[in-house]
Amino acid sequence: GQQLNQSPQSMFIQEGEDVSMNCTSSSIFNTWLWYKQDPGEGPVLLIALYKAGELTSNGRLTAQFGITRKDSFLNISASIPSDVGIYFCAGPMTTDSWGKLQFGAGTQVVVTP
Amino acid sequence: SAVISQKPSRDICQRGTSLTIQCQVDSQVTMMFWYRQQPGQSLTLIATANQGSEATYESGFVIDKFPISRPNLTFSTLTVSNLSPEDSSIYLCSAAGVQGGEQYFGPGTRLTVT
Numbered sequence: 615g616q617q618l619n620q621s622p623q624s625m626f627i628q629e630g631e632d633v634s635m636n637c638t639s640s641s642i643f644n645t646w647l648w649y650k651q652d653p654g655e656g657p658v659l660l661i662a663l664y665k666a667g668e669l670t671s672n673g674r675l676t677a678q679f680g681i682t683r684k685d686s687f688l689n690i691s692a693s694i695p696s697d698v699g700i701y702f703c704a705g706p707m708t709t710d711s712w713g714k715l716q717f718g719a720g721t722q723v724v725v726t727p
Numbered sequence: 728s729a730v731i732s733q734k735p736s737r738d739i740c741q742r743g744t745s746l747t748i749q750c751q752v753d754s755q756v757t758m759m760f761w762y763r764q765q766p767g768q769s770l771t772l773i774a775t776a777n778q779g780s781e782a783t784y785e786s787g788f789v790i791d792k793f794p795i796s797r798p799n800l801t802f803s804t805l806t807v808s809n810l811s812p813e814d815s816s817i818y819l820c821s822a823a824g825v826q827g828g829e830q831y832f833g834p835g836t837r838l839t840v841t
Contacts, residue, residue, distance in 0.1 A: 656832035713758040
């Protein structure tokens with residue numbers, strides 16, 4: 615099956631700084647999804663990407679679907695305390711596994727005032 | 728987007744017993760899934776809950792241990808059977824529509840096995 619690598623594992627940043635994280639796949643993806651999970655909650659969908667090269671924003675969040683279709687990144691600009699949480703990338707388990715997702719290991723973001 | 732609720736939100740169960748988790752979606756959805764998130768880990772797909780037919784399980788997960796029902800397009804249950812401490816995890820259900828791409832998650836059920 616496809617493997618999905620997410621980095622960095624954790625980030626400690628000051629309020630106001632920008633954050634960047636990325637995911638790479640061993641195979642081509644047709645979808646990239648980015649989620650945020652707060653403690654005690656389920657993952658919340660932040661951004662969905664469907665086309666190579668696609669750049670999509672959601673407020674201070676921006677995500678891009680890599681041109682090679684094997685990578686994606688998520689940027690958070692001007693971080694605030696509520697950005698704290700674990701961010702996961704996700705993609706299809708196989709090219710024909712409609713709806714079945716595999717997840718990256720997650721990036722823990724800690725924001726200090 | 729779909730709004731998904733799960734019951735119970737958490738439970739503490741004894742070894743050897745079973746726990747059934749309910750998942751309710753506020754609208755009809757094509758696909759429903761069950762995931763497990765072990766402590767400090769990422770999410771792993773357990774199975775696809777198929778409406779009107781048997782669930783489709785991923786490698787490492789079997790029906791005897793994780794029986795799943797999906798009687799209609801808005802509801803599913805996951806039972807975790809013959810519990811052991813290794814089953815202590817968060818169990819999450821998710822739903823995807825006809826488009827398939829966007830998938831939404833419930834709040835999770837935190838299971839502790841003693």
